[in-house]
Amino acid sequence: MALGGIRNIVVAGAGQAAAQALQSLRSGGYDGRLSVVGDEAALPYQRPPLSKAYLKGEFEQDRLYFKPGAWYEDQKIDVVLGTTVTGINRARREVQLEHGGHLAYDVLILATGSRPRQLTLPGADLAGVYDLRTLADVGRLSPQMVPGRKMVIIGAGYIGLEAAAVARQMGLEVTVLEMAPRVLARVTSPVLSAFYEAEHRGHGVRILTGVQTARLNGANGQVTSVVLADGTELPADIVLSGIGILPNEELAKNAGIACSNGILVDRDGRTSDPQVFAAGDCASRPLVHYGRSGRLESVHNAIEQGKLVAAAILGLPRPAEDCPWFWSDQYDLKLQIAGLSQGYDTHVVRGDPATRRFAVFYLKNATLIAVDAVNSPPEFLASKKLIISGAKLAPDVLIDTSTPMKDIAAQAAA
Amino acid sequence: MAKITFIAHNGTERPVEARNGMSVMEVAVNNSIPGIDADCGGACACATCHVYVDEAFLSKTGEQQEMEKSMLDFAENVRPNSRLSCQIKVTDALDGLRVTTPESQH
Numbered sequence: 001m002a003l004g005g006i007r008n009i010v011v012a013g014a015g016q017a018a019a020q021a022l023q024s025l026r027s028g029g030y031d032g033r034l035s036v037v038g039d040e041a042a043l044p045y046q047r048p049p050l051s052k053a054y055l056k057g058e059f060e061q062d063r064l065y066f067k068p069g070a071w072y073e074d075q076k077i078d079v080v081l082g083t084t085v086t087g088i089n090r091a092r093r094e095v096q097l098e099h100g101g102h103l104a105y106d107v108l109i110l111a112t113g114s115r116p117r118q119l120t121l122p123g124a125d126l127a128g129v130y131d132l133r134t135l136a137d138v139g140r141l142s143p144q145m146v147p148g149r150k151m152v153i154i155g156a157g158y159i160g161l162e163a164a165a166v167a168r169q170m171g172l173e174v175t176v177l178e179m180a181p182r183v184l185a186r187v188t189s190p191v192l193s194a195f196y197e198a199e200h201r202g203h204g205v206r207i208l209t210g211v212q213t214a215r216l217n218g219a220n221g222q223v224t225s226v227v228l229a230d231g232t233e234l235p236a237d238i239v240l241s242g243i244g245i246l247p248n249e250e251l252a253k254n255a256g257i258a259c260s261n262g263i264l265v266d267r268d269g270r271t272s273d274p275q276v277f278a279a280g281d282c283a284s285r286p287l288v289h290y291g292r293s294g295r296l297e298s299v300h301n302a303i304e305q306g307k308l309v310a311a312a313i314l315g316l317p318r319p320a321e322d323c324p325w326f327w328s329d330q331y332d333l334k335l336q337i338a339g340l341s342q343g344y345d346t347h348v349v350r351g352d353p354a355t356r357r358f359a360v361f362y363l364k365n366a367t368l369i370a371v372d373a374v375n376s377p378p379e380f381l382a383s384k385k386l387i388i389s390g391a392k393l394a395p396d397v398l399i400d401t402s403t404p405m406k407d408i409a410a411q412a413a414a
Numbered sequence: 415m416a417k418i419t420f421i422a423h424n425g426t427e428r429p430v431e432a433r434n435g436m437s438v439m440e441v442a443v444n445n446s447i448p449g450i451d452a453d454c455g456g457a458c459a460c461a462t463c464h465v466y467v468d469e470a471f472l473s474k475t476g477e478q479q480e481m482e483k484s485m486l487d488f489a490e491n492v493r494p495n496s497r498l499s500c501q502i503k504v505t506d507a508l509d510g511l512r513v514t515t516p517e518s519q520h
Contacts, residue, residue, distance in 0.1 A: 377484040377487075377488070381461070
């Protein structure tokens with residue numbers, strides 16, 4: 001259902017979902033007023049390189065931007081940066097801005113993203129303790145990444161491990177601390193966890209799993225060590241926290257919009273208020289290939305929801321919903337993930353992890369629901385199609401490396 | 415610097431100036447060339463920046479790495495001159511390059 005008479009759209013947030021919504025609205029023919037309000041100082045930019053190539057200093061800041069500044073002028077988009085949206089008055093259809101003033105809207109898109117979960121340990125406010133989420137975070141962290149310095153990373157999720165790989169390659173001494181019994185425990189299987197632990201150890205990263213961090217010690221306001229619950233003290237010049245992210249849903253919640261670990265939206269990205277949409281990390285959406293709802297923290301999700309929201313607002317046909325996908329670069333390993341593995345009942349490994357080229361398939365009721373593909377694009381790309389098709393697959397077919405993935409996919413589709 | 419011309423599947427041409435060191439994909443995205451989405455931002459993870467390179471320039475665009483080869487193997491309408499534009503780095507040698515975007519990406 002198209003919304004009639006829309007002449008004024010405000011986008012709150014300026015990350016990937018926002019950038020996509022702006023592009024899709026304009027390319028979809030919307031020529032009314034369009035504003036974007038972001039709390040960071042920079043134009044919308046790509047976050048994935050912040051823990052990968054950009055952290056390593058491999059390219060300049062302007063290459064992170066989705067679009068150059070001139071594009072926004074050209075597209076007649078009002079860009080308000082360094083400003084937080086502090087409130088929504090749904091009755092008056094306007095948003096309040098941090099520095100005073102307000103913006104009226106016919107339609108509001110919430111693309112407020114997420115924020116790093118904060119360490120609550122004693123000493124967490126010492127200098128030398130960092131998050132890794134924004135360009136400003138990298139701006140603070142990167143001058144400290146000096147060879148020989150001791151870096152302790154709290155949390156062995158993708159951000160923590162990607163940062164560990166970069167820091168190691170830059171010549172820092174790196175220790176990764178993880179509460180769970182293995183790295184990547186929340187997001188993947190023991191097979192992949194064991195592989196990445198071995199890779200990092202092989203590169204000289206010290207990984208301690210099943211450990212509890214008790215406090216951070218400092219001298220003159222600067223962190224000097226991390227102390228574990230068992231009393232072990234690990235010297236640290238730099239502490240990086242990578243313990244997960246939380247959705248920025250408070251703006252919606254305070255305005256009475258339904259939230260539950262994310263702003264609740266339908267397939268079109270519409271919230272409980274039909275004039276308000278949400279997209280990206282902040283939104284909890286129907287996961288149509290999985291028969292449930294959930295929040296995805298990914299580029300694919302931000303792009304797709306940006307497109308879905310724009311299409312719904314403009315009354316265009318709903319774009320196809322792809323199988324969720326992700327990637328992670330560590331050392332020379334490219335991990336490509338398709339699907340969501342939560343709830344799998346069987347997993348099989350195709351190829352030999354010792355060759356650093358293999359894939360782990362996750363099945364539920366004999367149906368493929370996810371794959372983790374290490375240096376294996378065919379396994380990743382074929383699985384994206386297989387997951388959407390819902391075809392039944394025998395594990396022994398999937399692990400038969402004498403049959404190319406392309407043929408396996410073609411046979412399953414036949 | 416190099417002048418690169420992007421040609422849509424319907425023949426429409428868009429010549430643009432490209433800075434050395436950027437990828438052809440980045441040049442396309444900065445200039446809003448339709449048909450090059452580049453969802454992954456150049457990480458060779460998505461295959462949404464597939465282009466056809468003018469045969470005369472094919473050797474100057476560099477060797478395809480294993481990763482790109484296997485990503486392309488799954489792209490639609492692949493031809494011998496198919497490349498992922500995120501994997502082509504702009505150099506002076508590419509001045510005059512012409513690339514065409516496949517119809518399936520529009």
